[in-house]
Amino acid sequence: MIASPVAHDPASEIFSLNPDLDVPALAKAYARDGRIEIRDLLSAGGADRLRSHLLDRRDWTIVMNAGDRVWEMAEPALAELTGDQRRTLDDKLYRSAGRGFQYRFRTIRIDDDRARRGGSLLDRFADFMNGAAMLDLLNRVTDTDIDFVDAQATRYEQGDFLTAHDDAVEGKHRHAAYVFGLSPDWRPEAGGLLLFHGDDGQIDGGFTPAFGALRLFRVPTLHSVSFVSPIASSGRLSITGWLRRTAGQD
Numbered sequence: 381m382i383a384s385p386v387a388h389d390p391a392s393e394i395f396s397l398n399p400d401l402d403v404p405a406l407a408k409a410y411a412r413d414g415r416i417e418i419r420d421l422l423s424a425g426g427a428d429r430l431r432s433h434l435l436d437r438r439d440w441t442i443v444m445n446a447g448d449r450v451w452e453m454a455e456p457a458l459a460e461l462t463g464d465q466r467r468t469l470d471d472k473l474y475r476s477a478g479r480g481f482q483y484r485f486r487t488i489r490i491d492d493d494r495a496r497r498g499g500s501l502l503d504r505f506a507d508f509m510n511g512a513a514m515l516d517l518l519n520r521v522t523d524t525d526i527d528f529v530d531a532q533a534t535r536y537e538q539g540d541f542l543t544a545h546d547d548a549v550e551g552k553h554r555h556a557a558y559v560f561g562l563s564p565d566w567r568p569e570a571g572g573l574l575l576f577h578g579d580d581g582q583i584d585g586g587f588t589p590a591f592g593a594l595r596l597f598r599v600p601t602l603h604s605v606s607f608v609s610p611i612a613s614s615g616r617l618s619i620t621g622w623l624r625r626t627a628g629q630d
């Protein structure tokens with residue numbers, strides 16, 4: 381099943397915020413640390429539905445970079461490669477990752493323009509991220525006045541990763557990054573960890589993939605997603621994007 385339409389059902393009726401969030405405590409922690417985890421972001425059921433929806437989707441795109449260029453491949457095309465071709469691709473990717481910025485993961489992009497979104501549950505989640513209740517929560521926790529949240533679904537399979545970067549892109553006006561985790565029962569040793577890098581080359585902290593938790597961190601912050609190891613029994617599923625201020629910008 382692809383992108384099942386959810387007719388006549390506004391985002392706020394499908395997803396709602398957990399009413400028990402301690403916003404002042406979250407804001408205090410974010411101000412202190414520049415990052416925060418909001419466990420159980422949604423009322424019961426929302427994250428489960430989203431995960432099931434993403435597991436049903438067949439329109440994932442594999443994205444990887446070659447230097448400054450982005451390479452994409454529809455996921456089913458990977459299955460058509462021979463074992464040798466896949467190994468050659470992996471070798472190139474890992475050699476390049478050893479030298480500089482590199483990534484490979486799978487994505488379903490969501491249009492920034494709400495009017496151009498379809499009716500899938502994923503599209504509705506993007507609508508919800510831009511609804512009044514969520515924007516208010518995000519602004520209170522991060523003490524900003526963002527007015528737009530972009531979004532994409534991501535899946536990191538074994539061997540996928542994202543090396544260190546700080547998310548700052550000129551003209552995008554990103555104030556914070558977010559990762560909404562949809563991976564239950566994830567073991568840290570399976571990799572796919574969101575790691576925060578200290579100036580001294582040590583790890584300042586990080587998050588193990590989780591289910592239903594929203595992780596927020598300030599831009600710029602140096603971070604990476606560690607290699608998903610061969611012991612991972614499923615893909616690392618998330619919805620991720622940035623909190624942005626568009627009003628008053630060109």
Ligand SMILES: O=C(O)CCC(=O)C(=O)O
Binds near residue numbers: 534547603604620
């Ligand atoms: O998925 C994550 O934990 C972080 C992803 C990320 O850093 C990015 O897409 O820029």
Ligand SMILES: [Fe+2]
Binds near residue numbers: 546547557603
């Ligand atoms: Fe990032």
